[in-house]
Amino acid sequence: MAQNKISISSTSYLIPNHYAWNEKFSFTNKLDFKFVNNFTQGFYNSPKENTLFTAIFINDLIDENKNYKNKDLKKINDSIINLVKFRLRNSSSPLILFLINQRGENIFDYLSTKNMIDENFENLYDKLLFLSKKHSNFILLNFNSIFENSNKNIFDKRNWYLANCRLSSYGHELIATSLKKILTKFITTPKKVLVLDCDNTLWGGIVGEDGINNILLGQDGIGKAYVDFQRKIKKLSQQGVLLCISSKNNTKDVMEVFNNHKQMQISKNDLVSIKVNWKEKYLNIKEIAKDLNLSLDSIVFWDDNPLERNKVKKFLPEVYVVEPDQNIINWPTQIENFELFSKIKVTKEDKNKIKQYKIRSKFIDEKKIATDEIKYLKSIKLEPKVINLNKDNIARASQMTQKTNQFNLRTKRYSMNDILKLNKKEYTEIKLISLKDLYGDHGIIGLMILKKIDNYSIFIDTFLISCRVFGRYLETWMLYEIKKICKKKGIKKIYGEHIVTDKNKTICKDFFKKHSFKIDNGKFSWKSPGSSVYSLRQEELNNKMIKIYD
Amino acid sequence: MIKKKLRECLIKTFPKERIKNNIDDLKVGSFKKWDSLAHLNLLLLVEKKFKIKFSIDEMTSLKKISQIINKIKKK
Numbered sequence: 001m002a003q004n005k006i007s008i009s010s011t012s013y014l015i016p017n018h019y020a021w022n023e024k025f026s027f028t029n030k031l032d033f034k035f036v037n038n039f040t041q042g043f044y045n046s047p048k049e050n051t052l053f054t055a056i057f058i059n060d061l062i063d064e065n066k067n068y069k070n071k072d073l074k075k076i077n078d079s080i081i082n083l084v085k086f087r088l089r090n091s092s093s094p095l096i097l098f099l100i101n102q103r104g105e106n107i108f109d110y111l112s113t114k115n116m117i118d119e120n121f122e123n124l125y126d127k128l129l130f131l132s133k134k135h136s137n138f139i140l141l142n143f144n145s146i147f148e149n150s151n152k153n154i155f156d157k158r159n160w161y162l163a164n165c166r167l168s169s170y171g172h173e174l175i176a177t178s179l180k181k182i183l184t185k186f187i188t189t190p191k192k193v194l195v196l197d198c199d200n201t202l203w204g205g206i207v208g209e210d211g212i213n214n215i216l217l218g219q220d221g222i223g224k225a226y227v228d229f230q231r232k233i234k235k236l237s238q239q240g241v242l243l244c245i246s247s248k249n250n251t252k253d254v255m256e257v258f259n260n261h262k263q264m265q266i267s268k269n270d271l272v273s274i275k276v277n278w279k280e281k282y283l284n285i286k287e288i289a290k291d292l293n294l295s296l297d298s299i300v301f302w303d304d305n306p307l308e309r310n311k312v313k314k315f316l317p318e319v320y321v322v323e324p325d326q327n328i329i330n331w332p333t334q335i336e337n338f339e340l341f342s343k344i345k346v347t348k349e350d351k352n353k354i355k356q357y358k359i360r361s362k363f364i365d366e367k368k369i370a371t372d373e374i375k376y377l378k379s380i381k382l383e384p385k386v387i388n389l390n391k392d393n394i395a396r397a398s399q400m401t402q403k404t405n406q407f408n409l410r411t412k413r414y415s416m417n418d419i420l421k422l423n424k425k426e427y428t429e430i431k432l433i434s435l436k437d438l439y440g441d442h443g444i445i446g447l448m449i450l451k452k453i454d455n456y457s458i459f460i461d462t463f464l465i466s467c468r469v470f471g472r473y474l475e476t477w478m479l480y481e482i483k484k485i486c487k488k489k490g491i492k493k494i495y496g497e498h499i500v501t502d503k504n505k506t507i508c509k510d511f512f513k514k515h516s517f518k519i520d521n522g523k524f525s526w527k528s529p530g531s532s533v534y535s536l537r538q539e540e541l542n543n544k545m546i547k548i549y550d
Numbered sequence: 551m552i553k554k555k556l557r558e559c560l561i562k563t564f565p566k567e568r569i570k571n572n573i574d575d576l577k578v579g580s581f582k583k584w585d586s587l588a589h590l591n592l593l594l595l596v597e598k599k600f601k602i603k604f605s606i607d608e609m610t611s612l613k614k615i616s617q618i619i620n621k622i623k624k625k
Binding site for chain 2: 015016017018019022158161162163169
């Protein structure tokens with residue numbers, strides 16, 4: 001890509017092939033630096049597809065020992081302006097200009113009067129600044145503002161006498177790094193949107209399980225890190241980054257935090273799009289792009305969960321998926337240093353991309369996505385297991401009934417004693433579910449309690465899954481395990497009940513329907529008032545997502 | 551240790567050359583691309599990796615690897 005070719009010219013020598021130019025930078029495309037020997041030739045002869053980088057040392061333009069009249073200084077500055085204007089007329093590629101003032105060490109030169117060189121530096125800088133505001137591809141940098149705070153010297157007298165080069169090796173390093181950072185913004189599309197998860201991203205814990213009072217967000221410990229993380233995000237929004245939420249949650253739970261939690265730094269009004277639902281996040285992100293009229297490659301996605309991140313990477317490869325640091329306390333710095341957010345004006349190219357994206361999105365095939373999803377989930381090597389109740393896992397079984405709220409069909413709470421009693425009954429089967437996959441060993445994350453109603457029917461008394469492992473269609477696998485149990489025992493019919501609660505109403509909504517169960521309006525002694533009962537002949541159990549586990 | 555680090559500097563400065571383990575006899579001109587500019591870059595990299603500074607005289611007089619090794623030992 002031509003944008004990887006950079007012509008370099010400067011008023012005094014920059015050392016070609018100095019190690020600083022060869023050090024790799026984040027976006028890994030190799031940059032091709034072409035050093036131009038003559039400063040003005042850089043402007044006249046650099047290929048117009050190339051980026052032109054130029055370093056202007058004001059000390060090269062003015063001889064400190066001479067006396068200049070104002071009109072002489074004006075002539076010098078105008079010659080620079082004309083070179084820049086010439087380049088801008090003939091090339092729309094980036095023009096990056098570092099203006100550098102190597103100030104002297106004699107303080108008396110700076111006492112009470114403006115030093116001539118300083119004054120001319122400011123004068124030239126102002127004129128160039130005016131041009132940079134008119135041309136979005138002209139990047140001007142007052143390089144003194146970069147190095148004057150560093151404690152190492154960017155200038156080196158030895159190099160000056162040896163090679164007519166004003167810079168030390170450190171000076172080369174600083175220039176090369178600054179240049180590469182700027183180039184990153186041109187070579188990759190500037191990012192305009194930040195899509196955030198909620199649980200364990202904006203706060204610690206899972207609001208649907210832990211409740212608003214137990215999430216970690218506050219003045220101490222990890223909660224403080226989340227507060228700082230939110231503060232940095234808020235700052236980004238003030239700089240023009242568009243904030244969005246994509247969270248697998250019940251809207252009520254998430255909005256409660258935004259509305260009532262006193263330590264929230266980000267408010268509802270800071271968000272341009274709120275997608276809180278149980279849909280796959282890549283579908284939400286696609287919608288966000290459509291809603292905002294922006295292309296997918298202007299979106300950055302931050303989520304603590306590697307499964308979610310990898311799904312988005314897989315289905316929306318243009319979206320920039322951040323790899324958050326292993327340690328939450330580094331997140332504030334990590335997001336503050338994220339350099340790809342646009343601070344540069346929207347270009348014609350961006351507007352074209354929006355048009356192209358609108359045309360593409362009309363042809364996305366939802367069915368194809370399901371097949372892709374099956375392929376993808378197969379690739380993460382899911383290994384669920386059914387485990388019998390024993391003295392080592394009975395505590396976990398009880399704990400899950402007490403704590404799981406979201407994927408829990410009937411929310412029956414059982415103490416360890418309750419479970420012991422149930423297990424003794426002949427007509428009850430208690431099974432725990434463990435899960436291993438590429439993302440790790442998740443331990444025991446599911447529970448089923450089945451009760452025999454008569455010789456040919458069973459009832460699903462308890463069916464729950466920890467929210468930690470959502471998104472894997474584990475519920476489908478568990479139902480097929482129930483089917484296996486039925487077959488073994490000659491059971492023909494399965495009954496299930498969904499006792500609707502605030503916490504489970506969305507995620508469990510069409511659970512039975514999706515697996516071919518039908519509503520059963522029969523009278524049952526065990527039915528809870530107001531609930532929906534479903535039934536199914538075990539051989540009719542059907543759901544295509546079981547292919548993941550084949 | 552010094553020879554190993556110095557050899558790494560040579561590899562970085564001349565990425566397309568095969569640098570033998572024994573670098574004692576190498577000097578400016580040993581490879582086609584080893585001209586004065588490459589030599590300057592080599593010395594600047596040596597300064598960085600060994601955290602030393604050569605004087606202007608040393609920059610112009612050190613032409614052989616053996617000389618550089620001796621100089622590094624003294625600094």
